[in-house]
Amino acid sequence: MKEINPKIDRTKKVIEITGLKKAFDDFEVLKGVDLELYKGENLVVLGRSGTGKSVLIKIISGLLKPDEGRVNVLGEEVDRLSPKELDALRLKIGFSFQNSALYDSMTVKENLEFPLIRHSKELTEKDRDRIIRFVLEAVGLSQAMNQMPSELSGGQRKRIGIARTLILKPEIMLYDEPTAGLDPITSIEINKLINEVQRRFNTSSIIITHDLTCAKAVGDRVVMLLDGQFQRQGTFEEVFDTDDERVKAFHNYNFIE
Amino acid sequence: MKGLTGFQPVEMDSSNKNTENTRSRRYVISKRLDRIFLELGHVFAFIARFFKEVWFPPYEIKEVINQCYEIGVRSLPLISLTGFIIGIVFTNQSRPSLADFGATALLPALISVAIVRAMGPLVTALIAAGRVASGIGAELGSMRVTEQIDAMEVSATNPFKFLVVSRVLASTLMIPALTMYTTLVSLLGGYLNVHQNEQTTLITFFYQVFEAITFLDIAASSVKSVIFGFTIGMVGCYKGYNSSKGTEGVGKAANSSVVTAMFLIFIEELLIMQVINALRVF
The missing domain is CATH 3.40.50.300 (P-loop containing nucleotide triphosphate hydrolases)
Structure with missing residues (x-):
């Protein structure tokens, strides 16, 4: 409880x-x-x-x-x-979907980068990498950076889905x-x-x-x-x-x- | 709710079976008409949204380039093979009719007119409808049912711009390029057949090819392929973007993308041909 x-x-x-x-x-x-x-x-x-x-x-x-x-x-x-x-x-607002809704044609890194590129244009590639590493570490999946969503388990997909929503704070x-x-x-x-x-x-x-x-x-x-x-x-x-x-x-x- | 056609189910006198049947038939027809008009309304709204959004930033240039590669470069092997074979087969099948009149020397001109005016754009568009429209329909359909499109929307990214505008633009740009390529490959196929049978040189063949066609033929072929490209991209995107009902919906989106795109391509070919023929008179 x-x-x-x-x-x-x-x-x-x-x-x-x-x-x-x-x-x-x-x-x-x-x-x-x-x-x-x-x-x-x-x-x-x-x-x-x-x-x-x-x-x-x-x-x-x-x-x-x-x-x-x-x-x-x-x-x-x-x-x-x-x-x-x-x-x-x-x-x-961060929205974590039931089936994670990860973009399956992109790697984990590209999934996380997708909202950052569009909404935090002032960030350099280095800054983006740092933020991606931070949120991946927060959901305990630092090693999954270059994997495709199809290579992840259900639980890992959920975590990446949550990480993607967290990236815009x-x-x-x-x-x-x-x-x-x-x-x-x-x-x-x-x-x-x-x-x-x-x-x-x-x-x-x-x-x-x-x-x-x-x-x-x-x-x-x-x-x-x-x-x-x-x-x-x-x-x-x-x-x-x-x-x-x-x-x-x-x-x-x-x-x- | 009252339908667009104004019909509504009415309380009927059960003793009058004929009237009842007529009314229920009318009701069913009115419902179908409603659905057709609503669908047409959605289609026009979708097309209008494309023309509204294509001009304003953010421009998804990277995605347009990706899609140009997917639609253009990845279609090359299939287009090359098909175009080449069509050139050979068409030349081979046309020869006997001309040979009856001793007019095989006109083969390059005949091939040129047929391929540049009609077969190049049409064959390219039909192959692209099979490969590209179904691919786009299935991809967007699957993104819709797995909530990836919703995920883009809630992350304040315009999914229409990222997915639809980029694909329609890429298709509109790449199909004319593929058409030019198919035309060239088909002519080469035709040349090989002519050279084998009539020993015509490459220079003579292409001299006759270009002599037989006019600027209007090339311009018409280009305009046609732009329209075909736009149709293929738009149909694939519309069917995929609006798909529903889970995995069954994805299959339906892919399938109806191909069928609708091919149907529209033939209708457009027919209409454009009439316009070009009318222009030729002047």
């Missing part, structure tokens, strides 16, 4: 969502979601597959547009920004199912890395998962998405201390798995 990060600033909201609704055709995925993320906090969003967890972080990063509601990220209303303003905001990290498809030991390593990133880079994070071990290990606060709305929130124990059959079933099935 994770100790709550003492550096969390409860007076400073980095993300504030109110009344968020999103539907695909006739299927309403999010039915009025309210959420706050405080500075320095790791917030875990739990829920079954298909409940709109990934949709939520895609809306936060501006990949999807909300149907209704306000999404305020670092003081900016995401859906009202011009493309230029949205790009400026995105530089402050984001204030907010969004993790989409960080432990999905990984063996238990690699999952524990990824959980440790998420906590390490929070501590070392002073990020605020939303972690989308249905893995309760991950939720327990990384979450300062846990919220549970059921039927398109957040039904429970609090510490891990508080969320599951309930008579709600849906929540209990989620807990029991997760541990049977």
